Amino acid sequence: MKIKQISVFLENKSGRLARVTKVLGQHDINIRALSIADTTDFGILRLIVNSPDKAFQVLKEAGFTVSITEVLAVEVTDRPGGLAEALAVLQEAEINIEYLYAFVQKATNAALVVFRVEQLDKAIEVLQNHNISIVPEEKVYSL
Structure with missing residues (x-):
């Protein structure tokens, strides 16, 4: 019943969100839902994806600060x-x-x-x- 959600810390800079989605796409990870909350300096991108454990790994390897939340x-x-x-x-x-x-x-x-x-x-x-x-x-x- 619990769902794994990926949370990604993003600097509020041009192209950061595009880079996350590109990395996921390159690894055949499909986004099912997303939300982003931001401040002036940073944002938290929350994602439900078809393969959360794989998404966590590939984003971490790409240098993102990422966590899994239930x-x-x-x-x-x-x-x-x-x-x-x-x-x-x-x-x-x-x-x-x-x-x-x-x-x-x-x-x-x-x-x-x-x-x-x-x-x-x-x-x-x-x-x-x-x-x-x-x-x-x-x-x-x-x-």
Whole structure:
């Protein structure tokens, strides 16, 4: 149920993001989802890829500062209030969300939301108990 997310520290300079994507492409690693948070001087690129362990290795070998973080992927109905239902469950269980990012899957009429939470195992249990779909890693990596 846990998904491996690649986090890459990037200097806020022209071409750094392009270099990451080029390295991944050269090694046949496909990006499934991404998010970037930046400041004036640097950014953190967060990636869900089809082969996270390989991505970690090739980016490290290319000189990037990279880490793997466990996150979870939740599927919510693509309609007003769909995300609110999952967030309410986490709030009720007093689980803090550090960050999230999402994308819509047109074919399934659902949105996939990637969560980084403080209590990952508890979040999985609580969401499952409320019949909220947690997407297994194999499915996420193959989207």
